[in-house]
Amino acid sequence: MLQPLNKQEQAKLVQFVSERSQEISADILIKAQEIIDQVKEQKDDALFALTKRFDQVDLSSLKVSEEELDEAIAQCDPAFKKAMEMAKENIEFYHKAQKQNSFLLEKEEKIYLGQRVLPLDSVGIYVPGGRAQYPSSVLMNTIPAKVAGVKRIVMTTPPNAEGKIHPNIAFAAKLAGVDEIYKLGGAQAIAALAYGTQSILPVDKIVGPGNIFVAAAKKLVFGKVDIDMIAGPSEILVIADGKADPKFVAADLLSQAEHDPMACSILITTSPKLVDQVNQELEKQSAVLPKREIVEQSLANHGHSIVCDSLEECISLSNLIAPEHLELMVESPMEYLGQVKHAGSVFLGYYTCESVGDYFGGTNHVLPTSGTARFSSALGVDSFIKKSSYLHYSKEALQKYGEQIVKMAQEEQLDAHAQAILVRMDT
């Protein structure tokens, strides 16, 4: 059952969501740093030794060969492969629209300036192993990099007990266009991507989720390379009007709750009756779920319902929370989108459940958590480019405006800056 919240408690919820970013203890940071140091010193030798220690497999080569890749892919369910191919097309369609162009401005004759949009040279994508495997994440992390124009996309993922790559991950990697795949997990994978070894050349940016050691290692190598955000626990906020189907609302809250006992599922509605109906549905639907235990823990701790007087008020409250996922289960949802100021991704109407976006619709599922949607964005093409500006002044242009530049430099007591203009004005 969702815990109903009154006005005072709402403020606490806002604070709770924004403060629950993933803390990493000093203990874990130290262990991750030790692994990084070991990889920096012993390179491939360290990678083989650490893989033996953590994954209990003795590999002769880290790189997944074309043959091994094809063998793995042969085991995939054709229906899954077809679905992935359709999803890939949708994800590509959306991300292509994110591409930005370089520009050139001509301010006046012989003064021109602009901005170039350039892809990163190389990117590393970490894909977790273990029992859970998320081929959809491979698409979501790789396709934007590909669309951005990154030439070298490297994936690392821990080997399974037989020293193999998971078939679905193999298929996703090939489909998305990953260039190199290594069987390597944990902090050692992050270290190898950041610093390079004999087998693995370093990359410029590392993205993708992982366990707490992976997150710690990413934090530690940041600066040497760029990283994506280190995601906190996930949250969904459903805004529903009185016409929303309680079955749908409950199913969507459960889809969030099954991720993690820390996941947060919030219903904000104008209808007190809907809250009761949703609570009944939650009980009914959760009873048959394989992950029932996680779901119940998650809802008990972080499932909340709030009743507001109007949809405008619902959205104002949502703006304070800045949720990762926001469902607008209302009639004419586009009429309300403009009021949404802070949300990672918005799902419009009764039939667009979060799952559509998680897998298939085309928008990215790597989203800002813990209220960071206030100031940050989903993973996308922007995550894999950088911008470089350029400026040209001719001799005439410099002589025309030199006086102003010299004055500004002198006021800041940067005489050599002024001098660089003056030597050119003298000619």
Added chain:
Amino acid sequence: MLQPLNKQEQAKLVQFVSERSQEISADILIKAQEIIDQVKEQKDDALFALTKRFDQVDLSSLKVSEEELDEAIAQCDPAFKKAMEMAKENIEFYHKAQKQNSFLLEKEEKIYLGQRVLPLDSVGIYVPGGRAQYPSSVLMNTIPAKVAGVKRIVMTTPPNAEGKIHPNIAFAAKLAGVDEIYKLGGAQAIAALAYGTQSILPVDKIVGPGNIFVAAAKKLVFGKVDIDMIAGPSEILVIADGKADPKFVAADLLSQAEHDPMACSILITTSPKLVDQVNQELEKQSAVLPKREIVEQSLANHGHSIVCDSLEECISLSNLIAPEHLELMVESPMEYLGQVKHAGSVFLGYYTCESVGDYFGGTNHVLPTSGTARFSSALGVDSFIKKSSYLHYSKEALQKYGEQIVKMAQEEQLDAHAQAILVRMDT
């Protein structure tokens, strides 16, 4: 004199530049955290006490009134004001071209999706005080936020010995359109911007340079709010052909060197003769500079010259370094721009010295240092927006593609995700 480097030493230089990001000692982090905690607990009381302690002034109000602002501005040199107004127009002209539009895609009937570009609600700009004052930085930090559409732009800057704001900083703030100005510096200013006090409401992002305590505090509040990059020492790389005027080259290297004994000035050229001439000019020009001591230290430690066989080779080497500032002092510089893969900002031709861009040309002077131009960009409109995606599937669309989404969810063993689709397909 620039230290000539051979091939082996070049690799060391690349490593040196990329590894010299600003390290902050644990000692300083602890002191900054203490100040942050004090501000969180005692709010305004802490701000007044800390200002008395660090700035030796006893303020009755932190906020700069309209009256005080106008009084300060009245003291500015009219020629400086005129130059700043012209610079502002150029900076606005360039940054307006950076604005991105929201988009809407119609994939098929009743399936639509897109991305909204939204400004941050509020931004804090830190402006250092002390003897040095950089009104140009106020323009460079504020104008992109203004162009992005940020509604509330707050500036903090330490008061001078009389408890006043520096006239030039006051003018720059008013010109750029800052909404609120507070006389407050150090880690306490960062804490106030991140957590808020009675006088200062919190902001979503903090930008602007500062001393080591400011940098430490920014690192510590990151996550609660967003921050810009913490800049390392600055660098310039000049690529010059045989026709470049040694006087110009030397002046530009000196303009970098005067910033800081840690600043790095590198000349890469196809002409050994130019190196000799530049060295002579450096001696001559530095002799008359007020900051001669800093310049000489900087050049002795971090001034380098490298001779290559071709301009292509010069640019390849520059790409390895990924300099903050790159001057292409060559004939037909636009012919070479395409080869530049990694550089914060590029200055084209013999007459576009870095000073033009530092103050006036319109491109931003807040640039990625320490080789991070490999993966990051100048401050700009992008720094003050976030993107929020949206997705709509109708009932028909969901029923058409539900099977694929269910399959993908099931392969990932996320049954509640599948269930959210299935309950809708049943209707």
